[in-house]
Amino acid sequence: MSGDRKPASTFIVKILEQQNATWQGNITWVEENREQYFRSTLELLKMIDGALVKQNEAVEGKEGGSHEK
Numbered sequence: 001m002s003g004d005r006k007p008a009s010t011f012i013v014k015i016l017e018q019q020n021a022t023w024q025g026n027i028t029w030v031e032e033n034r035e036q037y038f039r040s041t042l043e044l045l046k047m048i049d050g051a052l053v054k055q056n057e058a059v060e061g062k063e064g065g066s067h068e069k
Contacts, residue, residue: 006056011048031055 010030017024022040029035029051038044 007059009052009055011051013044 012028012030013025014027015023015025022042023044024037024039025044026035026037027044027047032051036047038047
């Protein structure tokens with residue numbers, strides 16, 4: 001197994017409505033037990049991306065993987 005492998009993340013996405021050619025609903029980040037409402041597909045993708053960036057920063061911080069200039 002490779003040492004630079006990132007931990008998996010699990011998201012549960014519930015689409016509650018579809019209006020104006022986009023989705024509205026809830027997303028749950030299972031590992032953090034956090035739930036948020038989103039108003040558009042773009043907002044949903046930004047939430048997922050932000051969660052993954054946050055998780056990767058936490059993992060790199062624990063491993064001492066800071067990249068100082």
